[in-house]
Amino acid sequence: MQYRIILATVLTSGLFAGCAINHPQTAAEFRAAAPGATFGKKESFVVDRQFDDVARTFGEQAPKCLEMRVKMTESGHMHHHVVVTKYTPTVWVSDDSAELHLQFEHEQGVMAVSEMPENGYYLMVADASRLADNKTQIDMYRPSMGYDTIVRAVKGWATGDNIGCPDLTK
């Protein structure tokens, strides 16, 4: 719990963007920043699944599973800390590519120290691209630590092996 609150604070404080003051304001800026960021990475793989199925699963699961508010409370002898985080997923689909953007904003408990894009800071971008032979290229720009359940869930939506929702309190 405390770990998640600390990590959320770190992500909000600008360290995700390679210790810069400014956060990525668009998905394109996030894609450029994540691979070189302290707590970011790019992960690419090919799934043995039709692009249309991957795109449909992104479109179905993202709003159902990720459009949420999470309230986390940590308290002890002399302190009580509450963080409320709103997650906003967006899915864009075209003929040969699909994009899943996940953004977050702290509504309580963490102060924003840099300019925040509409719908919150970018936490993850997952791109799906149509390949030949009913395969799909997946490129994920994501945190390199924490948020493991979200990452596994999105991978499951891509592969079709596990179409479940991530527990965002994990």
Next chain:
Amino acid sequence: MKYLLSAFAFTASVLAGCSGLKAYSDTSVKNLNVHTRTDSGSFLSSTRASLDIYGVNNTCQTAYQGTVILDKETRTIGLPAERPSYLVFRFESSSFLANSSGATNYDTLFTPLPGRHYDVDVRYIDGIYSVTILERITGDRKAYRIAPVELKDC
């Protein structure tokens, strides 16, 4: 579907004995088989599943009817046919070392039809959860998946 997830450090704040939960009283016809599988993914933590059942009136207001603890592999429940119920599946996780707990919900409106049975597959495996409702017409081997319905769409 809007969810509100809550995570609380210190178990006592969540598992207070005065939680107000009551056991759900079945209708006479048991039409819902709930198959549950939970695995927290760690021996240092545990996950408990439960189902809160609410009645829904014709102005879409909900009234708490009771809770079923999903601590057995299969539970058979009776829901009133042709009347909407609001089902809230709760997954409560607690960590022994961190002395913390959290909860996440999956909710849907659901109206059973007479002469039909429903199988609900409830899973929480290592932080990934799913709830699938299948409808079966009595005497028919086919099953039809029931899509979740948000309360705001009542």
